[in-house]
Amino acid sequence: MQENGVLGTVISTQDGPTTQSFSFVISSRSVRKGQFVKVKSEPGAGVAIGSVSEITRANRYFERAEAVAEYERSSPMTENFPTADWEYVVANVKVHGVFEEGRIARSSFPVAPGSRVHLAEDELLKRFLQLDDSGLELGTLQHHHLPVRVSMSKLLEKHLAILAMSGSGKSYLTSVMIEELLDRKLSDGRIAIVVLDSHGEYIGFRQTQYGSSTEVIDAKKLKIAFRRVSPQALREWSPEISAAQIRELAPVMERLKAEKKEKGEPYALQDLILRAEQEIEKENVRRPLVAWLSELSKLKIFSASDQPKLEQAVLPGKLVVVDLSSIENAKKKQILVSYICKRLFKLRKAGKVPPFLLVVEEAHNFAPEKMEKESALAKGPIITMAREGRKFGACLCLISQRPVHLSTTALAQCNTNIILRITNPFDIKHVGESCEGIDSGMLDSITTLRVGEALLVGEAVSSPIFVQIRRRKSEFPSRGKDLAQLAKAFEESMERKKQDIEAFL
Template sequence: MQKPLGTVISTDDSPTTLKYAFVLDEGSPVKKGQFIQTTSEEGIVFGYVSEITRANRYFERAESVAEYERENPISTHFPIKSWEYAIAEVRVLGRMEKRGEHYFQSRVSLPPSPGTKVIEADETLLKDFVGFVPNGLMLGKLQNHEVEAKIDMTRLFQKHLAILAMSGAGKSHLASVMLEELLDRPKEHGRVATVIIDIHGEYSGFKQDPTYGRKIRVINGKDITIPFRRLNSRMLSSWFSVPPAGQNELNKLLREMRTQEKNERQLFSVNDLIKRVETSSISKNIKDALMRPLYELRSINLITQSKENPKLRQQVLPGEMLVLDLSDLDDMRKKKVIVSYIADRLFRLRAKNEIPPTFFLVEEAHNFAPEKAKAAHNPSKSIIEKIAREGRKFGLALGVVSQRPVNLSTTTLSQCNTHILLRVTNPNDLKHIEESAEGIDSRMARSITSLKVGEGIIVGEAVRYPIFVEIRDRKSRKIEKGRPLHEQAIAYESEAKKSDEEQDEELEAFL
């Protein structure tokens, strides 16, 4: 049975069909942000505690309080405790009707009567209201309730997901929790493949994990290679802005070389391509224009004669995870080219159904799909935006993680129909989030600044109502990149000291 919490009261402007207030029973554990229910002639009226006020007659008049407190505290004269009471204000969310095993929401046309009892929210009703499902991804606990937040995978991913928060708020932690859920998911529930662009090498720890390790493949950035036969002028132009006049010529040459590869079993490199351009009959202007992108292509050292790594067709598998750990690469341009290539391949392979439905998670997404940058300077921007716009048709779900939402492409962000927001304090970022996340009001946006590490708000497609969630602990092994500063400082000084001592010893031995 659900606990009684209080009684609906009559105020100047409530109860109405939109809001009411109730006075809390003594010791009643009601909290701001809690879901509660009461009844009207229509049935269950479901609501949300939007604020709590406390009052006490004895403290209403400032001058008498001041007067008493000058001599002795009021509590020594009067039974003040027994005059304290609390009032909860409730936003009415809907009428909930039970049909079969589940509850369905409909509109409220009658307010609850003053005097009606308010009780705790029924667990099944609460889950149905928010849209939690038994085989959903368990990300944590619904705040103020003992209810697991099990988010429907399809609703979470189908129309893309953005995880936004300031640095250190727990984005990667949350992403890892989500990945554990995907890896744990049984076949019967429908498993997706996961591909991660891991910028800081945070996800490679999964490989060492005894439970998850066998489902993980980690590929280091410097080992990523693209075979020459995959090159085409469309790709090259998106990476290095090949002038339009050169694209046709380049395409012709590449096609020629591919045919030769096939028929004569010859292998080519970027150098061979450069030579062909040099010796071809293309006009000098175009030739010159083509050289810059070709030299750039050569300098990032990514194209090989035939070696392909990763082999997406074989390595993107249901219920498994492919981590592209780019933390060993310094060259930002190379990282962008890699992300562009992988995203493009995933899109194409998925469109042809050659890989399973896939969740493509991009960390530091503002670097790969920045708001302010022409596509030419940002090899990966247009393809990420394309996945954001069209990926859903093909079962390719995008997950973007960013600590700089302001710098993240608005096209991408607006296509992410679910936002998970952790702590954010920068006013520009907050404003941007408020504008781009549907269903987030200014009241909620304000509470984003007071979230603690590990607390988040989920809004959008994945839930029927914005909720606060306490993200659960990780089950998998975590690798810390970088020790805490004080430990590094101690290690540094003790090493320095040792070498001083060693020097002294050496000197003594010499003398």
Template sequence: MLIGEVVGKTGTKTFRFRAYKDVNKLDFVTVKNKDNQWVLAQIDNIEGHPDGRNIAQCIILGYREKGALLTPKTPVKPSTLVYTADKEVINKTLNLSSGGLYIGKLDANKDVSVYLDPEELISKHVGVLAATGSGKSYTVAVILEELLEQDIPVVVIDPHGEYSTLKLKNDNLKEISLMAKYGIEPKSYNVSEYSPDPRINPGAKQLTFSDKNLSAHELAQLFPAKATSSQIGLLYTATREAKSRGNYTLDDVITYVSNSENSSKWNVVNMLEIIKDMKLFSKNPTKLQDIVKSGRASLINLRGINPEIQSIVAFKIMTDIFEQRKVGRIPPLFLIVEEAHNFCPEKEVRTSSKIIRSIASEGRKFGLGLCIISQRPARVDKNVLSQCNTQIIMKITNPNDLKAVSYAEGITSGLENEIKNLNPGTALILGREMPLFVDIRTRRTKHGGVTVSVTDQPKITEGIMSFAGISKQEIEIRLGKVKKIYYPCFRVSKSENHYLIDGMKGKILYRDGNRTRESSMDLTDDNLTVLSYLTKKMTKDELVQKSSMNYTNLISSLSTLISSGFAEEASENGTVTYSKTKKADLRTFDIEPVLVQIDGEVLKPALTKEQVYAKAKVLFNNFKDIELVYYPYIIGKDFMIDGISGIKQG
């Protein structure tokens, strides 16, 4: 369709035309060169004109001849007619194949489908970079669907458990209505989930590794702190001695180190014991051949796992994959690393940093493709990012992150400006002969990575104060029908700290890592009264005066507290004093409750607020406030799940 006429000065790279019809920035247009060949161009900018017709600035992309993309050697002549580019010209010039991984449509021409070459993805590596809420996880899920369509094995390092819904058909009516224009239908895929702690991630299989013949280098990488040269030397000696006697385990290494005369041995033993206590190693480890299988996505679900453990798990699974792939024991595969800035950061070294660098630089030689995903590209190791020759960039506004992606081949100042203004679901793809703006297609599977929106939340007509955590719906996706209960507790605020009292039993609850535990302090009111005064050293006479207790009861309470390890006696210059021990320190519960809509059974507290007030007065002396709150639990047929942490309890 005729849309305009070339005007003004022209060149071999750009021209301007007066538009007869409405045109949009990034639209594809064509003109004929002196040899009567169609030359493809793209509108880069549009200016208004006093006569009411717009002037469009175009960048010349070129024309295809004998398979090569060529650019004109002579300028486009003024008065040359400008036409809308049709599908065939766009496909031919941009060399858009009709096979591979179908990810969407050209943003400027929805008739043109865009495919990625799976061989190129594996050989060139991929970076998916975007601000939160731009659709990066959605885009990665689309790529995952297409890889599984091609029966390519995929392993995903998934810190937030976002991709488990790949095993569920898309049931979103709005998205289903859009599928026809992309020529797709709802579908589910073969997905396996693994977690180092299935109690936190119910439905996932236990992930463990073999502790047989771990090298000194691997053990040093697993240390929670950077190993010194003497510690590494001791590890090399111990593993060499162990290896000389055949296969060895982590316990064997610990024994060899313990028997060493090296002065560093106890630090090394402590580090090795910490590794052992992580429960990541087993005599019956997860088989890598079960994880890497054609047509299957294996998700390493690290949701709720301590960040240090996440890094160790990522290091070990990627190391095993890389080594097994080198010798051909597992098929070629695609490895996806979500939140890459946490696993290979730019300004610090994590346990997983080195192996990701190795895969980025050498993986392509062994058929191991890498996909790095991050909302903070400025924080990703530049050595890793520079190896990702295919870049899928969505909306980014942070100046540092924009600078981090600006090095990519094909990025111009004009494209940088476009990146700031991209709509959610639109991606700039670099690494081909020329940049492409793509409207990412609808997912065949259910989307799991939804950003919580304040305005989209249902209005709460009846609510209670509870602790946010895993949703009932999320558990039902994994384990079937469950019910939710809200267990009553009382939150006591003192200064800047908060404490939680069980509303049924009166026990103190506290946080220990990502778990909630019950305090072992089971004392009478007299015992607690005495303990409350032992924040500093006091004599018996001072305690009698402060507590107003009779002497006999005081002595009895002190005896109980000392035998239980909650108090200690000391003598200084003939004066006997008493003070509490660290064991007696009440541990806090500093998770903030939020107002939630009731979607389960609310239990009534057995204790009244007055009873809790009296107990709190004894425990804390001075406190600011007591508030009734509810602890969420999710109940199944033969199990119970902590509603905050997601840990399975039975």
């Protein structure tokens, strides 16, 4: 008689069992690729936990091609032979570790051939994967019913990267994570969330049950206090200006700043332009500097004070969505993102804002790997936060559909990665190289993931797992309409106009 919950029996093969892997012949049809299983071989040896990496079906009757071809010419072999009795299925398992008296250890001795293989139960997996009851519920473990609740600290503390091709559910997953963060109680520890929303995908939060916790800032109305801009920052934002020119400008800026501070007066970029015209004597320095500062002032992003003040908007348990979708000018967008990163980090270091998560959509545009300096003005501040943010509770979530183009320095600082479907071979290769803990089998699986299925790997869980991302609690229509809808809307509006004209005539 079969034991309850037994999936199969460990077999001895040419390649194993080893400390890393083993195979078992299955006795239950419920075995699935990716499922977690456990084996207890010897008393006192602990429980080996692994996941099914591949399943093979075999049948002696169908091993020799010429024999099968010959027999099948007259009638199907299944009618004349007891073929079904000779079919067997072998599952390969990758061992993730050994669970011993509540502790996870590395596997240092193979499981014994002949041992029974069981399905790993939820409670064991929860402890093995180091899930957290008061963590963020992102979804359920694939092939199990276990809710995947990951510790907020482990997931975000050392930064998170969400990588996947377009339309695979990155923003959806991020919204799920935001809901979880907004639902946290004071006793669980609440952080602030700031989203740099390139396409206006998060502004819908305003119309949901999270409306009262959401503030949307239209980036068009954002203003940077010019007194907070250093000569160094100006140089970063306009790489075309030379170090020598900045050296001439810096003392002018310092004097203006000191003077205005003494008088208690605000000042703007326009004041600096006037001063530069008056005080810089060398014409070959003055002319380009003034021209360049005037160019900068056309962006209309500098003012006497910050608007709105980030320290007033960034609050525990609240979401701030910076809607960048209305800004066409790429340079303006870059400068705003650069300033927000710098300012937030500074405020955090000074303890003026709570620990926060900064979500950067389209991160490859702001922190690109290879790009002229002009199109990567925000790269420096993002990398600084990635490197140093951890100590201060300044967490980054970088989202990208082109991991290949994302700064490897920034990506390397993201200790947890969530990967959804990716099919581009260059991106797959890059993900394989940059994320620790992903093997070739998992890389293959990434290409076949469906929308809403994700691989969670890194600091947040003790072993990589596939997660079915949960449904959102706050469904709101995303801004994007599909092509057919757009085409219909266009024709309908044309028709309305035509009718209006006819009525008028």
